[in-house]
Amino acid sequence: MRLIYFIIFFTIISCNDLKKTLPNSTGSNSEILFVAPDYLWDEKIKDYVFNIFCQDIPGTSKSESAFKVLQINNQELTSLLRTHTNIILLSNDSLTSFTNNLWANNQLVTHLSFIGNLRQFQLDCNNAYKAYYDKEIINIRNNIIANSNKKYSVDILRSYGIDIIIPSKYTYIQDSSDVMIFSYNPENKDEIKHIIIYRLLEKNLDVSIIIEETNKILSKSLIGPKSNTHVIIEDRFPFEMYNNSYRGLWKLSKGFMGGSILIKPFFTDNDVVLVCAIVFDPGNPKRNHVKEFESIL
Numbered sequence: 406m407r408l409i410y411f412i413i414f415f416t417i418i419s420c421n422d423l424k425k426t427l428p429n430s431t432g433s434n435s436e437i438l439f440v441a442p443d444y445l446w447d448e449k450i451k452d453y454v455f456n457i458f459c460q461d462i463p464g465t466s467k468s469e470s471a472f473k474v475l476q477i478n479n480q481e482l483t484s485l486l487r488t489h490t491n492i493i494l495l496s497n498d499s500l501t502s503f504t505n506n507l508w509a510n511n512q513l514v515t516h517l518s519f520i521g522n523l524r525q526f527q528l529d530c531n532n533a534y535k536a537y538y539d540k541e542i543i544n545i546r547n548n549i550i551a552n553s554n555k556k557y558s559v560d561i562l563r564s565y566g567i568d569i570i571i572p573s574k575y576t577y578i579q580d581s582s583d584v585m586i587f588s589y590n591p592e593n594k595d596e597i598k599h600i601i602i603y604r605l606l607e608k609n610l611d612v613s614i615i616i617e618e619t620n621k622i623l624s625k626s627l628i629g630p631k632s633n634t635h636v637i638i639e640d641r642f643p644f645e646m647y648n649n650s651y652r653g654l655w656k657l658s659k660g661f662m663g664g665s666i667l668i669k670p671f672f673t674d675n676d677v678v679l680v681c682a683i684v685f686d687p688g689n690p691k692r693n694h695v696k697e698f699e700s701i702l
Contacts, residue, residue, distance in 0.1 A: 430490035430509040434541040435692070438486060439476045441495035445519075446476050450495075453523065457530045458537075462692055463645060464652030464665045469692040471538065491537055493517050501529040503536060513540050546570070546700040561585065565602055566673040569680060570701055575600065584626055597685040598694065600701065601626065605677040610670060612644060615651060619668060619681055627683075629657045636683065638666060650702055652695070655683050665691045669702040 432438070437458055441450065459470040477486065488509040496502075496516040507514040515533050519526050549572050557571040564585065571587050575598075579586040589598040603622050607614055620637050627636035637658050638644065644653035650669040657663065664685045671678040682698035684691060 427506060427508070427510050428488050430488055430512040431485075432489040432491065433473075434490060434544055435471075436473045436475060436489070437491040437493060437537060438489045439474050439493045439495075440479055440482050441476060443478050445495070446478075449523075450519065450526065451476070453527055453530060457527070457534050460534075462695060463647040464654075464667060464695045465691040466642070466654055466663070466665070469690055471534070471692075488512070491540070493533060495519050501532065503533075511544070513537060541696065542700050545696055549697070549700055557587065561602060565604070565671075565678045566676070567602075567671040567678050567680070569602075571600060572701070579626060584622055586626055595687060596689075599627065599681075599683050600698075601681040601683075603679055603681075605670070605679050608677060610677065612646075612651065615668060615670070615679065616640075616644060619679065622681075623655070624658075629660050629662070631660065634658055634660045639663065648699060650699065662687075665695055665698075667695065667698045667702065 439446075439454060439458075454474060454476075458472045458474050461468050462471045472491075490509070490512050492507075492512070493515045494517065496518055497520055498516060498518050499520065501518045502516045504514045504516070506512050513536065515536070517526075517529055517533060549570055552573050553570040554573045554575070557575070557577075558568065561571070562568055572589070574591075575587040575589045577586070578588045583603060585602040587600045590596070601622060603618075605615070605618055607618070616638050623636040623638075625635075629635055634657050636655050639654040639656045642654040644651055646652075650667045652665070652667050654663055655666040662685055664683060664687075666681065666683045668679055668681045671680065680702055682702065684694040684698070686694060
């Protein structure tokens, strides 16, 4: 019995030591290192890879790709590059496989099958895209949780019966029986972000109802700098569902301000609760803001 215990204990210690020896991953969560022979990349797969991994992220006014893909060949995959957080290795195996923490902590390495079937290759690329997209959202969410305001979450749960996280950099600017608003407006940046929580008075989840009810809340809660101006949803831009949240643009009525907006419905025993997130950050990409909102919601 003592021998068995020793073996189990030694195995646990050895696994923990192995984990500690792995370096931290490098590179951006929004980058993917794609390892493939140059001739195959140029002649066969480059366009397929870019169309999937560099597709536009929904909810931005300008084209912003979900990922940046960097292609290298196998000889260029040095020990330094092996620590990149997102790696795809083109493989001649019959099946695509995913491995976490192969050469570094917080790393996802995909052995992506390619045996000449481009249709299957596209399907495998789509699955890999979702895996890396979800990984990035989880990483952002974990960072937010580590720096979130726990009291905000408790207050939201008590008032609305939903569980969401609010970064500690946000502050209350309104708390009433109708709406909760949390705001981020740093002094040294021309940047404003709001998270607004309110109940949907109708159980009908038709998108037109969501837009109408949201505009009512925004017209009362987010007033513009000039008289008779307020925030509304931009009706000349697609308002579509993606990853369980509606995405579109907002604008200032009778004004020139605007930005991205996300709205996610939550279902409780008695109500439908909407959480709306908007950003104003003129001249800068909105991709990271949209990903942050998606992680919060």
